[in-house]
Amino acid sequence: MSIRRSSWSFVCVAAGTGSRLGGTRKQFRSLGGLPLWAWSCRTAKVLWDMGAMGEVILVLPSDMEDHSSIRCAFGELLGPMPLVTVPGGIDRHASVLAGVGAASGDMVMVHDAARPFLSEDLCLRLMEVAEETGAAIPVVRCNDSVRYVKDGVIKGTLDRSSLLLTQTPQAFDRERLISALLRGGGFKDEAEAWLDAGWDIGWVEGDRKLFKVTEDWDWKVAVAMTGGLGFRCGHGYDVHPLVPGRPLVLGGVTIEGAPMGLLGHSDGDVVCHAIADAILGAAGEPDIGTLFPASDEAYRGAYSLDLLRQVYARVVELGFTVEWVDVTIMAQVPRLSSWISPIKSEISSAFGGLNLINVKVKSGEHVGSVGRGECVICHSVATLRCSGL
Numbered sequence: 001m002s003i004r005r006s007s008w009s010f011v012c013v014a015a016g017t018g019s020r021l022g023g024t025r026k027q028f029r030s031l032g033g034l035p036l037w038a039w040s041c042r043t044a045k046v047l048w049d050m051g052a053m054g055e056v057i058l059v060l061p062s063d064m065e066d067h068s069s070i071r072c073a074f075g076e077l078l079g080p081m082p083l084v085t086v087p088g089g090i091d092r093h094a095s096v097l098a099g100v101g102a103a104s105g106d107m108v109m110v111h112d113a114a115r116p117f118l119s120e121d122l123c124l125r126l127m128e129v130a131e132e133t134g135a136a137i138p139v140v141r142c143n144d145s146v147r148y149v150k151d152g153v154i155k156g157t158l159d160r161s162s163l164l165l166t167q168t169p170q171a172f173d174r175e176r177l178i179s180a181l182l183r184g185g186g187f188k189d190e191a192e193a194w195l196d197a198g199w200d201i202g203w204v205e206g207d208r209k210l211f212k213v214t215e216d217w218d219w220k221v222a223v224a225m226t227g228g229l230g231f232r233c234g235h236g237y238d239v240h241p242l243v244p245g246r247p248l249v250l251g252g253v254t255i256e257g258a259p260m261g262l263l264g265h266s267d268g269d270v271v272c273h274a275i276a277d278a279i280l281g282a283a284g285e286p287d288i289g290t291l292f293p294a295s296d297e298a299y300r301g302a303y304s305l306d307l308l309r310q311v312y313a314r315v316v317e318l319g320f321t322v323e324w325v326d327v328t329i330m331a332q333v334p335r336l337s338s339w340i341s342p343i344k345s346e347i348s349s350a351f352g353g354l355n356l357i358n359v360k361v362k363s364g365e366h367v368g369s370v371g372r373g374e375c376v377i378c379h380s381v382a383t384l385r386c387s388g389l
Helices: 036-050 068-078 092-102 120-133 174-181 190-196 216-225 270-283 304-317 337-350
Strands: 008-013 055-060 083-087 107-112 135-141 146-150 153-158 164-166 170-173 202-205 231-243 320-330 357-362 375-386
Touching: 008 036, 008 092, 036 055, 036 068, 036 120, 055 068, 055 092, 068 083, 068 304, 083 092, 092 107, 092 174, 107 120, 107 174, 120 135, 120 170, 120 202, 135 190, 170 174, 170 190, 174 190, 231 270, 270 304, 270 320, 270 337, 270 375, 304 320, 304 337, 337 357
Parallel strands: 008 055, 008 107, 055 083, 135 202, 320 357
Antiparallel strands: 107 170, 135 164, 135 170, 146 153, 231 375, 320 375
């Protein structure tokens, strides 16, 4: 099999609302240490490493404000593989068109982000057939007896020997797929649009593990399959003195109007440092000072939120899921209550947009070094789940 990287684009559709599952949009739920969408992109990365895939197009919700956090949080996982993020449309049809339209390959593979357990073997088999026939889809046999219903009443049985269940990814000649999709909307998937245009479609044996996470039971099965058992906790602590002439940066946010800032080799962000140490401690990793030593001039004046992003990517790569982080900031001056929301937002961006953070602020009650306004102290506790991967 000879598949040219430049010929292929991988379109991962992650623009839905996930309303049937409820809560956080399912494509951003953390599964085995990764958001659901990232599982498929990780498989695409394997194909890219093999020289069989040219790029990934990630279609995200149109109301998602910050797409850059995706690359920042998962850059280590995705590496140098080209990744383009595009906003989706009002429905799946529009989102697929947006993704396929942004692709540059002659051939395109369209995949639902809600199907996390995609293997590179299935992709390669699809690509081989699609290059011969112009299109290919994965299918699995229907093992259950199938009845049909009319007016709420079961009327009969269908011959299941002629029925196949369709999965994704689905692979196509890109220009012809665009032409088929532009004929109209309402198609259940890309294969239906292709067939409606009058073209034949090839197929390969699918994979029963490649089910779609749609409802709560599907999610529980997916969690069980990733071995999501076992928890660890870690504690982080940091303190820096307050000095004139430096900006005060806490949780990646510059506190406007603060009379003094924190002295440190980096930006002195005690919040990011404490969170990083809590996460690293729970994962059994060295502390932030060991990973990013003050003796290294590369980290002089470093933006600590970027260091936190690297720490998060590191523990995710090790197979951990960050379940929750609780933070207590101790400062006499300035008053920080109005800054809690921006701090939580910035830290969430370091976690790829996942809302896993709680922040509290306490004054020093004019007691001790904090109470005298000499320093800021931060404590953090992180809970990590061992994915078992």
